[in-house]
Amino acid sequence: MGWLDRLTGRDKSAHKAKDRLRLVLIHDRTDLAPGQLDALKDELIAVISRYIEIEPQAVEIQLSQDGREQYLVANIPLRPTRRARK
Amino acid sequence: MPGTVLTITSGKGGVGKTTATANIAAALAKLGQKVVCLDADIGLRNLDLVLGLENRIVYDLVDVVEGRCRLRQALIRDKRLPNLFLIPAAQTRDKTAVSPTDMVHLCNELKQEFDWILIDSPAGIERGFRNAIAPADQVVVVTNPEVSAVRDADRIIGLIEAEEKGPARLLLNRLNPQMVRNGDMLDADDVLELLAIDLLGVVPEDEAVVVSTNRGMPVALDEKSRAGQAFRNVARRLLGEDVPFMDWDSESGFLQRLGRLFGRGD
Numbered sequence: 001m002g003w004l005d006r007l008t009g010r011d012k013s014a015h016k017a018k019d020r021l022r023l024v025l026i027h028d029r030t031d032l033a034p035g036q037l038d039a040l041k042d043e044l045i046a047v048i049s050r051y052i053e054i055e056p057q058a059v060e061i062q063l064s065q066d067g068r069e070q071y072l073v074a075n076i077p078l079r080p081t082r083r084a085r086k
Numbered sequence: 087m088p089g090t091v092l093t094i095t096s097g098k099g100g101v102g103k104t105t106a107t108a109n110i111a112a113a114l115a116k117l118g119q120k121v122v123c124l125d126a127d128i129g130l131r132n133l134d135l136v137l138g139l140e141n142r143i144v145y146d147l148v149d150v151v152e153g154r155c156r157l158r159q160a161l162i163r164d165k166r167l168p169n170l171f172l173i174p175a176a177q178t179r180d181k182t183a184v185s186p187t188d189m190v191h192l193c194n195e196l197k198q199e200f201d202w203i204l205i206d207s208p209a210g211i212e213r214g215f216r217n218a219i220a221p222a223d224q225v226v227v228v229t230n231p232e233v234s235a236v237r238d239a240d241r242i243i244g245l246i247e248a249e250e251k252g253p254a255r256l257l258l259n260r261l262n263p264q265m266v267r268n269g270d271m272l273d274a275d276d277v278l279e280l281l282a283i284d285l286l287g288v289v290p291e292d293e294a295v296v297v298s299t300n301r302g303m304p305v306a307l308d309e310k311s312r313a314g315q316a317f318r319n320v321a322r323r324l325l326g327e328d329v330p331f332m333d334w335d336s337e338s339g340f341l342q343r344l345g346r347l348f349g350r351g352d
């Protein structure tokens with residue numbers, strides 16, 4: 001913990017509680033265990049790769065929320081097509 | 087105009103549902119409303135004790151539902167607050183003795199006579215919860231500023247939405263302003279942001295609650311108690327008054343505000 005974290009209260013137990021709750025509530029609400037999200041990501045990459053070339057390492061899958069609504073947000077960068085350059 | 091059924095529930099047990107029911111009821115009665123409390127925690131009767139009416143019980147909720155007495159006979163009038171009544175839970179039965187439909191019928195009858203019907207719900211997500219929620223016009227979820235209580239509150243809020251009884255409102259109980267100031271307890275803002283529901287009230291941790299419960303005298307009737315004040319504010323909000331939330335941490339940490347300035351992310 002750096003001095004800035006101490007100064008801003010980021011190292012306090014209440015802040016830890018809030019961060020931990022934020023994550024656990026997302027998973028409780030969607031009934032999706034953290035490990036399942038990784039499996040979902042791998043399968044999603046496999047399916048999309050059948051149709052289009054993507055950057056597998058750069059794919060980001062996240063659960064996000066707006067009020068009590070949950071969203072699955074995917075960011076899937078496409079690989080520039082080599083064929084076009086030929 | 088028929089009365090309003092307000093169900094007080096929680097995910098985790100021991101967060102203050104019975105205390106809240108007794109005190110909101112007493113505060114509403116003090117404001118001239120005609121109020122009946124219904125103890126739906128069958129097998130774990132407690133509301134009678136908190137209200138100090140335990141010696142006056144003859145009939146209970148299950149007696150009414152099973153037709154062993156008339157509704158009027160099961161109503162216990164509080165002598166200190168003539169507008170306040172209680173229907174106690176049965177102590178020797180379990181939650182299956184009453185169905186959600188029974189509760190709806192009973193409350194429809196009570197609505198003709200009372201301004202408010204407050205239901206003290208058992209903890210958890212099973213039959214007792216469904217009994218308590220079935221007749222509700224409004225729902226209050228009680229929680230404490232503590233990780234497992236907040237997590238369980240979120241679960242119950244989801245279930246209330248699924249039963250189409252939402253949106254529930256939050257009563258945050260046992261807040262310790264000193265611990266909040268020290269950064270060692272979640273603040274009301276934190277809990278509201280996490281649960282994403284509206285706030286009905288914040289009740290501080292207060293020794294007067296224990297003392298008044300010992301005596302069987304609702305703390306809402308104690309003019310000096312801060313918890314009592316918070317419950318009286320809740321009652322006024324229920325009547326539609328716009329009562330500002332008590333400012334526990336007026337001398338709140340300068341560093342915390344500085345933290346916000348640095349984008350602590352609240």
Ligand SMILES: Nc1ncnc2c1ncn2[C@@H]1O[C@H](COP(=O)(O)OP(=O)(O)O)[C@@H](O)[C@H]1O
Nearest residue numbers: 099100101102103104105260290291292295296
């Ligand atoms: N604001 C408060 N300050 C101090 N003690 C409290 C407060 N609210 C509740 N309590 C105590 O917490 C315990 C559990 O409260 P209770 O109302 O019985 O919870 P529940 O009905 O949710 O199980 C009781 O001993 C009660 O006196």
Ligand SMILES: [Mg+2]
Nearest residue numbers: 103104127132
């Ligand atoms: Mg109780």
